[in-house]
Amino acid sequence: MNDWKRFFEALGPERYLTEVFTQHTLAEVDFVIDACGLTPGARVLDMGCGPGRHSLELARRGFQVTGVDFTEKFIQFAQEAAAREGLSERAEFVLADARDFVRPLAFDAAVCLCEGAFALLQTDEDNVRVLRHIAACLKPGAAFLLTTLNGYRTIRRAGKETALDPLSMVETWPGDDSGMLQGRHYIVPELVKMHEGAGLSVEHVWGGTAGSWARRPLDWDEIEVMFLSRKG
Numbered sequence: 001m002n003d004w005k006r007f008f009e010a011l012g013p014e015r016y017l018t019e020v021f022t023q024h025t026l027a028e029v030d031f032v033i034d035a036c037g038l039t040p041g042a043r044v045l046d047m048g049c050g051p052g053r054h055s056l057e058l059a060r061r062g063f064q065v066t067g068v069d070f071t072e073k074f075i076q077f078a079q080e081a082a083a084r085e086g087l088s089e090r091a092e093f094v095l096a097d098a099r100d101f102v103r104p105l106a107f108d109a110a111v112c113l114c115e116g117a118f119a120l121l122q123t124d125e126d127n128v129r130v131l132r133h134i135a136a137c138l139k140p141g142a143a144f145l146l147t148t149l150n151g152y153r154t155i156r157r158a159g160k161e162t163a164l165d166p167l168s169m170v171e172t173w174p175g176d177d178s179g180m181l182q183g184r185h186y187i188v189p190e191l192v193k194m195h196e197g198a199g200l201s202v203e204h205v206w207g208g209t210a211g212s213w214a215r216r217p218l219d220w221d222e223i224e225v226m227f228l229s230r231k232g
Contacts, residue, residue, distance in 0.1 A: 003181055004120050005070055013051035013077035021114060021210035022053060029057040031213045032111055035228055036143040038063060042108040045137050047098050047130070048116020052078025052091070059091035066107070069116070070097045098130045103137050110134050110144045114210060114224075119148045120183045122170050124194075127184060131198035138231040144200055146227045147208040151185040153221050188218070191227060200229040 008016070016022065032054070038044065040062050046055040049067030051074045058065045059082065069075055075095045082091040094101065098117035112118050112134065121127050134144060154171060158164040163172045164185070173181045186194070188205055195202050207218050208226025218225050 007181060008050075008071040009073055013074050016051060016074070017053065024211045024213075025053045025057055028113070028210070028213060029054055029061070032058070032145055033061070035215075036109040036111075036145055038109055043106065045103075045107040045110040045134065046116075047101070047110060047112040047134055048118065049078065049093065050074050050114070050116055052081060052093060054111065054113060055091055055093070056081055056085070056087065059087045060085070062090070064090055066092045066094060066103070068094045068096050068098060068101050070095065098133065099126055100133075101137075102133045105137070105139050107137050108139060108142050110138055110142070112144075112146045112148075114147060115149060115183070118146065119185065120181075122168075122182045122184050124184070127186075128194055128197060131194055131200065135199045135231055140231055142231050144227075144229045144231065146229070147210075147213075147224045148191070148227075149183065149185050150208075150218065150222055150225045151187040151190075152218075153223060154185045155187075156221060188225065191225070195227065195229050199232055201232055202227055202229045204228040 043064045044058055046065055046067040049055050049069045052067050055065040055067035067078055072095055075093045078093045082088045118127055118130050138144065154162055154164055169185045170182050171185055192202050205218060206226045207216050207222050208224040209222040
């Protein structure tokens with residue numbers, strides 16, 4: 001089993017949803033709707049949806065959402081929540097790896113938020129594959145919103161607060177009982193090229209740290225960066 005999959009299965013949805021970065025769902029969904037220009041009834045892909053906090057809120061607001069995650073406990077939690085709220089017809093949750101899931105030309109927009117399915121993968125090939133699959137799922141002209149780790153911040157902290165390999169830009173974290181965890185950090189020009197290689201045209205790069213999303217310049221030391229792109 002993938003180390004991150006073991007980590008999230010052990011963490012569980014209830015504990016995950018107590019984390020500080022998960023406490024801004026309503027404001028984040030407001031931002032997603034506005035930034036992506038979503039119209040009522042739009043079909044949205046939430047790649048790496050976790051326990052479904054963004055997917056469920058989008059469904060509550062009338063959107064058709066498909067959440068994809070490889071953590072079985074998260075998908076089960078989201079499915080049960082959708083059933084309790086009568087949202088099952090609008091919120092679909094699929095147990096799948098983002099590197100494998102493709103539903104061609106099925107969605108009006110996509111999101112991949114809070115390292116749900118990107119950057120926690122260690123290889124460029126895996127991360128590019130995720131972007132290509134997301135692009136393949138989108139209709140022409142559809143928007144895609146990504147938040148991912150800010151490589152600039154990691155570099156500035158390297159050797160002091162982070163265990164970053166300068167040759168690979170892979171950071172290693174202790175993972176409790178699940179062993180050591182790793183993730184790949186990128187700087188903005190690399191991420192732009194990755195988007196372009198997947199058929200996604202980057203329109204904006206903003207500060208994307210959870211709890212402070214806005215159309216504002218990226219700060220060197222914030223945790224996450226946000227990309228708004230569009231399928232050609």
